[in-house]
Amino acid sequence: MQPNWIKQRAYLTPNRIGLRFGGESWTFQQLHEEALYKARQLAKFVGRGERVAIFAPSTPELIKVIYGCMHLQLEMVLLNGRLSTEELAYQIEDAQVAMVLAAASDVHKLPQNIEVMTFEQLIETEAIEINIATEWQDNQTISIMYTSGTTGFPKGVRQTVQNHSMSAISSALNLGITEQDVWLCTVPIFHISGFSILMRSLLYGATVCLYEKFDEQACVQEIVAGRVTTISLVSVMLERVLSEMERLQVQAHPNFKTVLAGGGSIPVDYLQRAAKVQLPVVQTYGMTETSSQTATLASIDALRKIGSAGKPLFFNEVRIQGTDEPFVEGEICIRGPHVTPGYIGRFAERASTENGWLLTGDIGYLDDEGYLYVVDRRADLIISGGENVYPAEIENALLAHPSVLEAGVCGLMDDKWGQVPIAFVVLKQAVTEAELQAFCHQRLARYKLPKQFYFVDSLPRNGANKLLRRKLIELL
Amino acid sequence: MQPNWIKQRAYLTPNRIGLRFGGESWTFQQLHEEALYKARQLAKFVGRGERVAIFAPSTPELIKVIYGCMHLQLEMVLLNGRLSTEELAYQIEDAQVAMVLAAASDVHKLPQNIEVMTFEQLIETEAIEINIATEWQDNQTISIMYTSGTTGFPKGVRQTVQNHSMSAISSALNLGITEQDVWLCTVPIFHISGFSILMRSLLYGATVCLYEKFDEQACVQEIVAGRVTTISLVSVMLERVLSEMERLQVQAHPNFKTVLAGGGSIPVDYLQRAAKVQLPVVQTYGMTETSSQTATLASIDALRKIGSAGKPLFFNEVRIQGTDEPFVEGEICIRGPHVTPGYIGRFAERASTENGWLLTGDIGYLDDEGYLYVVDRRADLIISGGENVYPAEIENALLAHPSVLEAGVCGLMDDKWGQVPIAFVVLKQAVTEAELQAFCHQRLARYKLPKQFYFVDSLPRNGANKLLRRKLIELL
Known part of the structure; x- marks a missing residue:
């Protein structure tokens, strides 16, 4: 059992900034109140614990809707904004959602036969009286994200209260946390890379600095001005940030602590360029099924252990199927409180783990110091x-x-x-x-x-x- | 389930310093190896999961014995070095320990009819081959400490893997953590104030800077030189540190972050003097039954909320029995993953909580912002x-x-x-x-x-x- 994170965070640090977007900002108290109002509006249509789909760009309105859904303990299916209409239809049908919530700007991408409540309509909805839960169960599902495996059929992956909290905690034990932390979010919220930033914000009391789209110029401004301390990036975005910093001949502000780089390994050349502009890059190996990071390579090891995804985070275990020997390749298996308990819809009956171990399908090895190297991605990913x-x-x-x-x-x-x-x-x-x-x-x-x-x-x-x-x- | 902390910490940060004492230091890898050797020696006498009592001053040998016991998953009864022989006899008898481990220097304080294995004898013992557990259960008892509470009859309080880990995690979410953290430990290891420093060290990868006895001159040297970042103190110790700093006309080094001040409220005068020498004082309300801190007052609130113990840590809840109103006094009740599951010995059958709530016997109130004020320990009324x-x-x-x-x-x-x-x-x-x-x-x-x-x-x-x-x- 855990306290309702949004309520608890607003209680503990009401005046700290929880969200920044454009020129605006919201304290945790304001976010809590706005989310509570959203929950009271949503409660006209859905009951506690029901499942909804969400389809919208990364705006403050999306954050408020997500926190509102969390107050109602709704299971949120985060729909990828880049999917085709057919792919969206599959996920909405498979998840059997009670309701689809979407930004009006994005409704045209959704299947036409689906009934949608727009964010704008929700704003106009009357708020009813509700009692929000002050405690959440560890195994309660917060979010669901679809990901395909070997078969090509997307499976809806559950991410629970415990998955998200232990992921955030393990990350904190590895990267450290301070009251001044501001996490720049330019990765999509519908991906675990973005969604996990929201979860960390609530648990840490850290500010989310949100951008609707990735924009290397804005990123560099934030990094150089010292207004953010951490940023999540994938390789292609990192390259654009580096090029922009090189073009402007600027370095990261001393406040800036970490580039968390996921989504595949980072070319050595980028790491060397990053070092020159004072950007500490921390490479990570994570996935939807593990609610973000499983293993992370410290920036001090970046050039000593090139190509490695680092060591597991504290509460996680990684092993190579069928071997305890270093340098022997095999399927990467993961165990820990951050591993999904399973799927929904068509694949609800399929076990996600064997004896607690998630078989990733990815091929890798551990070196003689226990650093993980991912050699080949699952199912030819x-x-x-x-x-x-x-x-x-x-x-x-x-x-x-x-x-x-x-x-x-x-x-x-x-x-x-x-x-x-x-x-x-x-x-x-x-x-x-x-x-x-x-x-x-x-x-x-x-x-x-x-x-x-x-x-x-x-x-x-x-x-x-x-x-x-x-x-x-x-x-x- | 959690990984064996000592093994995991040695795997993740083998070369980081885990313990400093006098002029010596030990890396986490060295501590792990020495603890493993202790476990192999202990295994000659006790089986995995058995109960032992430990009675020794705060030396590196004690730390190694404790970590060795943890490798064997022994339940450790930490005996208070200031108890009378009669009180010690009561606890040893009540806990039904398989073995008493003691520093030779302290054996004379123990009851004469009790068989004791001294640390020195243990060093001479042959080590046997064992398999240590690589995983620990959340509800496994790590430590047991006796506390009298309101009744005057000492009860042995269980402190589990989950209790200690969630206490350390909650503290980290509140105080922050960095790779550079060094926690100065001059409070007794046989109290939760000291023991919890060891647990945080393993979970955070932070250095323990250990002293056998409290010595304000040494404390001040460490604080002024910037060799430690955090210190746990009670009021009377804080006063001595302050007096010494005033006498020397020195200030805390900028590296220094936190005085965690427990064991009752801190006089306003001390807080004002602490501010003058750049010592940020964080007041806390904790107890044996909650494996250290339950609520903690941020140093920025120290003078604004004089006399308050602050707000609960993130995963904790505090309420006043029988009321939801601010400023109404009543018994302080605590719920959270850090609350003991119960007692051993004579009180094993007595429930420690009601519906998950620990009734502390202490009287307090919450103000209109939710800050806790401990008015008094009930027994002293x-x-x-x-x-x-x-x-x-x-x-x-x-x-x-x-x-x-x-x-x-x-x-x-x-x-x-x-x-x-x-x-x-x-x-x-x-x-x-x-x-x-x-x-x-x-x-x-x-x-x-x-x-x-x-x-x-x-x-x-x-x-x-x-x-x-x-x-x-x-x-x-």
Whole structure:
């Protein structure tokens, strides 16, 4: 059991700034009161503990709605703003939500047959009297995020009160915390990278400095002025921040403490450039199923342990399936209070762990000091600009086209995005690349669209006829 | 479930200093290895999970024995070094320990009929092969400390893995943590004030700077040189540190962050003097049953909320029995993951909580901002002519007099009034009884004025230097 975080935070540090956006700011007391009012409005439509979907850009209104939902102990399905209409329909249907809450600006992206309550309509709703829970159960679900595995079918991952709190606590024990902490959030709230910043803010009493979109100029201004202490970035964003700092010939303010860099490994060149502009980069290995970081590499080890994701956080354990030996590769397994208890919807019955261990599907090894190296991502995962792209999902989309007999997707190195997906297709009958592009565009988020289509006679397969995605690149 | 803290800490930060004593220091890796060796020696005599008593001064050897016991998951009864032989015999018998471990220097204080393994004998013991547990259960008991509470009968209080970890985590969320933290420990390890410093060290990766005895000159040297960042003190120790700093005309180093001041409220005068020498004082309300701090007053609130113990730490709840109104006095009740699950021995069957709430027996109130004020420990309450008289209030009045170093107040049976308060005073410089009477008269209602003043050399205190008001009467 834990206290209601929003209420407790407002009680403990009412006058501390909880959120900054543009020129405006809100104390934790103000956020609590606004969230309470949202909860009273939401209570007209949904009961405590019900499930809702949320679809909106990163604005203060989104934060207030999220905190309002938390006051009502609603399970929030965070919908990715980049998804196609079809992908959104799948998740909304699978999650069986009582209600979809969306910013009016984004409603047009949602399936037309779905009833939506806009944030603007919610503001007009009468508030009713409610009693909010002053305590939360550890196993209560706060958020649900969809992520695809080997099958290409997205699974809704539960993230509970305990998952989020132990993730935040473990991070604090590793990175340290002070009363002056301000976490710059330019990563999406619908991803665990952004959502976990909100959770840390409530638990630490730290300010969230929110931007609707990533903007390297604004980031650099905040970092140089000493108005933020921490920022979460993926590789491609870090590069843009570095370029901007180099262009302006500026360094990070001494207040600035940490770049938490996730979503795949960071090129050595970036680390060296970061050191020159006084940006301490901390690389991390995390995922939706672990409510953010599992292992994190201290910045002092950044150049000594190049390519490593560091050591587990205090309450976490990492091991390599089937071995205790250093330098032996195998599937990375994770255990700890931050690991999801499971899925919802179609996959609700599927166990997420074995004896408490999450089998990530990622391949890696531990060195002789216990530092983790992630060698290959699960199920041939492609990481493009920090977004996870699952080949199977794109292949499934292509196979739905009447002209496509077989499809295989893999990642191609890309200077800007790290990787981009490319597709290899065996045809039943003639079709143009343009038609396939248009077909995918209807079904997939833009970042998942193959950058190239290659028409081939056959795909590399093993004896069991299983597609060998890692051999696709040899067809080029 | 949690990882074995000692092993995990050695894995995560092997080269960080875990303990400093005199001119020596030990890394976490060294402590882990030495503790492991102790565990292998102890395993000759006790099995995993058994109960032992420990009786020794605060030396590195004690720390290694404690960590060794933790590797074996032993339940450690920490015996107070200032107890009488009779009191020690009671606790050892009540706890039914498998073994008593003691420093040779202290064996003579123990009951003669008890078999003791000295630390020195343990060092000579052959080490056997063992497998230590890599995981600990949340409800596993780490330590047991005896406390009398309101009844006068000492009860052995369990302090579990979860109690200690959530106490340390809650403290970190409140006070902040950094990699540079060094906690100066001059309070006894056999009290929760000292023992909790060890637990925080393991969880935070912070250095313990250990002293066998409190010594204000050494404390001041550490504080002024910037070699420590935090210190735990009780009021009387704080006064000695302040006097020494004033005598030397020195200020705390900018590295120094916090005096955590427990064991009763701190006189306003001390707070003002502390501010002048740059010592940020954080007052706390904690007890054995809550594995250290429950509520803590931030130093910025020290002079704004004089006499307050602050607000609860993040995962804790505090309420006043029978009321939700501000400023209404009643019994202080505490709930949270830091509250003991119960007692051992004679009181094993007695519930420590009601619906999760620990009834402390202490009287207090919450103000309109939710700050806790501890008015008095219930057992010390003096009832005089139907009026409630709280000794602490009278003592605070006396301590404001420039000639008074220490003051203790208790009730004396009185034919007319039932009880009357009497005062025991340790002087800094000469003063007449008449002057003190006049001084109090200005500050207190007539019924609160001490009927007698006794000038004494010292006041009765327990091992944590806490005033024992019930022993005052014996000074007569």
